[in-house]
Amino acid sequence: MSIQSKFSKLGTQNAPGQEGRQSAAGTQDFLRGEKLDGIPVDFSHGDVDAHEPTPGAFEAFCAGVELGGAQAYTEYRGDLSIRDGVAAKLATFTGAEVDANDGLIITPGTQGALFLAVAATMMRGDKVAIVQPDYFANRKLVEFFEGEIVPVQLRYRDAAQGQAGLDLTELEAAFQAGARLFLFSNPNNPSGVVYSADEVADIAALARRYGATVIVDQLYSRLLYQGVSYTHLRAMDIDPENVVTIMGPSKTESLSGYRLGVAFGSREIIGRMEKLQAIVSLRAAGYSQAVLRTWFNEPDGWMADRIAQHQAIRDDLITLFRGIDGCFVRTPDAGSYLFPQLPDLTIAPADFVKALRMLGGVTVTPGTEFSPHTANSIRLNFSQDHAAAVAAVERLSTLLDRYRA
């Protein structure tokens, strides 16, 4: 394999946030009708101007700068006193002990944590069970490290409310075929479904039976909508050395600009992750680490308000999508992603995504990023200005009519 072909699998052309690098060449072949007026909305990521960073985050950063060298140069796994505070909060949140000294690492974003966790748990040629659909980097990470992906379907369309719809038979078959690593997001990105207590218990039981390691990305596990309960895998009956949990304050808390994530759990894997972080990025930005002092420490009522605002946007957008003929969307249990399936169109879904951006000022992420089976779905991060998001989905509806098959 040449390095060119290795990197060709890591395409970022359709990745969220990279749309500005796309060429407009060829789009005249399928652009139809006039541009639609309205405030442009970039659903490829959340709008941290509409939903501002946690109160106190900036002040915590400034205090870190004030502290100087001690905050700029931390251990590679992050400052110990900050790890102490975060570990205690995460133990309470997840319902299982977190070892601040050896069982937690602070990383540059949850992406940094995911990269290190995968690199520290698989070798070239290893089989890795990956959910379809799931966060696009999961697949790319396994490909980059030359592993073999064993897909496990998430039948979120057909699952009962309260179930994510993981095909547990396929997961067991993956383990039987030799996979010893399972990587998944809960809540699922892109569909927003939360795995039920039974599903999480079944994953734990299978991991136990086959001695498999599980990496679970719980980035959105704090933003749960009314009536939804959440089960933490690490609190189940499972060898704690076989679980790595990944979280971070970038999404719900709108702290993306500081690039912070954490991975916690298995001491051995966290130890390897730190060794690798030493040559990947040394550490999460020292001053930024100080912002973690505000995490799980938000003002009273702040999180409830944030959830209520997102639930209101979710509900309005769901109503709009349900009014579009031929469109399917499941109501997300958590997080800020919608993953509607579009009706049949006269152009390729990838071209519709471009037309939507060029004619409607609406940026979404194509479904192919998440699974080969969801090409006719799109992902929207609805952590946006409420009115602008509603208007943008109305423009999307208008444009669907222009291209409807």
Added chain:
Amino acid sequence: MSIQSKFSKLGTQNAPGQEGRQSAAGTQDFLRGEKLDGIPVDFSHGDVDAHEPTPGAFEAFCAGVELGGAQAYTEYRGDLSIRDGVAAKLATFTGAEVDANDGLIITPGTQGALFLAVAATMMRGDKVAIVQPDYFANRKLVEFFEGEIVPVQLRYRDAAQGQAGLDLTELEAAFQAGARLFLFSNPNNPSGVVYSADEVADIAALARRYGATVIVDQLYSRLLYQGVSYTHLRAMDIDPENVVTIMGPSKTESLSGYRLGVAFGSREIIGRMEKLQAIVSLRAAGYSQAVLRTWFNEPDGWMADRIAQHQAIRDDLITLFRGIDGCFVRTPDAGSYLFPQLPDLTIAPADFVKALRMLGGVTVTPGTEFSPHTANSIRLNFSQDHAAAVAAVERLSTLLDRYRA
């Protein structure tokens, strides 16, 4: 190979900044005499309290936070307007064009740039020419990606002043043996020598002849002492697509706490680096990127003052080391590293490094991190409080006498 053995090569036990994680077990076997009083000095990295961040850096960060979402979510390769500004400054500084759109990427620190550059230019099994001694991550990166290191000696002890002492015959032999990647730091970390114009021209000529790619880490190329001239490889007669230059404001400018680096040059390699960054860390922290607006834009006289302060510390420490019987040290041309070779001792150098820290409050980095041939050398980052650094080297001298063979 098991994942355990793969990661065992990535030891961080003796890495700078990780000393706090070492156990004291066994040290009673070699600790000799009383502790020495004095302000502890950690020479494993620079002291950003003694040499403060560039004026305006914090304000630029705050302006980035103020800008909000547009600064938090940039292209993976970094914000275009910031890349524009930095590219122009780097073109002037290095004497060759920099393409802001396609030929520059902003990374989480220069470590991030190094990781991506190596990952984007070598495949498993590839031979890679690595200088001995050189920055320890260079070797570890090649090992992590399962390449084969072809060492090239830097005979800095024997080279004339004005020459770094690279063994060009060995470099050519490495290329003849099939290496198509050469990775080196200039100024050299740890020795502080700068490659002469002739040496850089010879490297360019060899790279041309063998079609090799060169990654040059120029992290310290702004901190040049009186009378030293610096030659930029990328401005020589060499295919610009075969050169990646790495710099960053973390050292001379004391901006380490923001974690910023850049790589620039080859459009194809930078493109691959961005694809990889998308799954490694997404981007350098968005708000931090704004700090790059102050880079190469420091107040008049600020850089001259910073250099003068470091030259004064350098000269005092050099005088002290030259007064120690059996110690060799070359005067660094640039940067803030000293790499003295210690006299023969009655204990292993690694144990002396521990004794120095425990008895003298002086932290240094063992020479084994940089080359298998420099076990009896130590690296000191002398970007410290001047008086504290002088006193620390005096304690080091006292402790050498306790352990002298």
